Amino acid sequence: MKYVVLVPDGCADEPFDGFDGRTPLQVAEMPHLRAMAARSEVGRAAVIPEGLPPGSDVGNLSILGYDPAEFHTGRAPIEAAAMGVELAADEVAYRCNLVTLDADGMMVDFAAGHPSSEQSHPIVAALDAALGGGRDGVRFYPGVEYRHLVVVPRDWADAACTPPHDLTGRPAVWPLGPAAGKLRALMDASRPIVAHAAAAVGSSATQIWLWGQGRRPHLPRFADRFGVEGRLTSAVDLVRGLGVLAGIEVLDVPGATAGFDNDYGAQRNACLASLTDRDFFLLHVEATDEAGHQQDAAAKVASLEAWDREIVGPLLEALPAHGAFRVLLLPDHATPLHLGTHTSDPVPYLLFDSEVDGPGGDYTEAGVAGCPPVPAHTLMARMTAGASHIV
Numbered sequence: 001m002k003y004v005v006l007v008p009d010g011c012a013d014e015p016f017d018g019f020d021g022r023t024p025l026q027v028a029e030m031p032h033l034r035a036m037a038a039r040s041e042v043g044r045a046a047v048i049p050e051g052l053p054p055g056s057d058v059g060n061l062s063i064l065g066y067d068p069a070e071f072h073t074g075r076a077p078i079e080a081a082a083m084g085v086e087l088a089a090d091e092v093a094y095r096c097n098l099v100t101l102d103a104d105g106m107m108v109d110f111a112a113g114h115p116s117s118e119q120s121h122p123i124v125a126a127l128d129a130a131l132g133g134g135r136d137g138v139r140f141y142p143g144v145e146y147r148h149l150v151v152v153p154r155d156w157a158d159a160a161c162t163p164p165h166d167l168t169g170r171p172a173v174w175p176l177g178p179a180a181g182k183l184r185a186l187m188d189a190s191r192p193i194v195a196h197a198a199a200a201v202g203s204s205a206t207q208i209w210l211w212g213q214g215r216r217p218h219l220p221r222f223a224d225r226f227g228v229e230g231r232l233t234s235a236v237d238l239v240r241g242l243g244v245l246a247g248i249e250v251l252d253v254p255g256a257t258a259g260f261d262n263d264y265g266a267q268r269n270a271c272l273a274s275l276t277d278r279d280f281f282l283l284h285v286e287a288t289d290e291a292g293h294q295q296d297a298a299a300k301v302a303s304l305e306a307w308d309r310e311i312v313g314p315l316l317e318a319l320p321a322h323g324a325f326r327v328l329l330l331p332d333h334a335t336p337l338h339l340g341t342h343t344s345d346p347v348p349y350l351l352f353d354s355e356v357d358g359p360g361g362d363y364t365e366a367g368v369a370g371c372p373p374v375p376a377h378t379l380m381a382r383m384t385a386g387a388s389h390i391v
């Protein structure tokens with residue numbers, strides 16, 4: 001048996017005025033998906049447990065079969081895993097954005113004008129030289145563009161931090177809680193260092209912003225939990241980091257990007273090649289989520305149609321050569337076009353078994369509106385039930 005999980009990030013939506021009240025899943029031409037849904041179990045999955053933020057870290061943890069209420073510790077430690085940064089038991093990782101605040105403390109840009117990594121890495125190096133390098137247990141790690149990481153002692157964890165993208169155009173909301181003083185001191189101390197280093201590379205960054213903290217999560221190995229070894233492809237750090245933490249091999253597929261230029265066919269071919277010697281594969285594409293954030297309705301529909309044409313159709317044709325197979329398809333959360341951000345609402349899921357016809361359904365938000373939501377993390381165990389080599 002082969003097991004394939006398909007994740008169109010943020011594809012679920014709400015009725016959209018530009019589509020006369022329909023959703024992208026209703027508007028997109030997806031003949032292969034519709035045919036598969038007609039033979040599947042189609043329902044509604046609660047990907048974001050109550051009380052947790054509707055992020056891709058939480059949603060993809062659910063999809064991989066780990067209850068976020070039990071296993072989620074924060075987004076930064078997942079990004080740390082993707083970056084190859086090891087966290088000790090007494091350490092905490094924070095996301096460290098380079099941001100632009102004006103003189104009145106207004107968050108002008110949570111991404112500091114999107115510096116290139118070539119611009120931002122010298123800034124992070126200057127921060128580590130002046131404020132990190134292991135002094136007081138603080139270490140800075142350069143990431144991509146404006147997105148970096150800082151590792152601090154565990155007693156810095158207890159704070160409520162506001163994501164900087166929630167503050168755009170508003171006064172900064174500084175951390176609250178027992179560790180707030182230490183965090184505020186580090187952010188304040190970053191200002192002269194960032195100012196100096198940013199001027200040298202022509203960046204508009206003014207300081208660092210700390211958020212998304214957590215300890216290293218302990219995920220039981222995916223293969224131990226579900227009895228199948230596998231690989232995944234994704235251009236997104238959070239999904240790749242979950243693969244590292246769960247012991248799922250993370251592939252680098254040339255052409256796989258987080259944008260609208262993603263090479264769907266390259267990811268599909270990587271999936272089919274991987275299934276020759278591993279039974280499990282997860283294929284994640286970011287473009288639908290990005291279209292939601294940009295409120296680009298046409299791009300969201302085009303991305304769904306690319307899914308159908310380049311991935312679902314060819315997979316359904318090629319998979320029977322590998323024997324029996326199951327497919328689980330669902331997004332990690334909804335990213336409604338009219339909101340331009342994530343919501344916590346349950347999303348449509350589809351579970352297909354090449355050997356057993358399901359009741360069939362309509363893979364749209366309206367098609368599953370009457371279904372009671374099931375916890376999304378329970379779907380992986382159901383898909384892999386009876387997997388061959390439980391260890």
Ligand SMILES: [Zn+2]
Pocket residue numbers: 009010055056059289332333
């Ligand atoms: Zn997502």
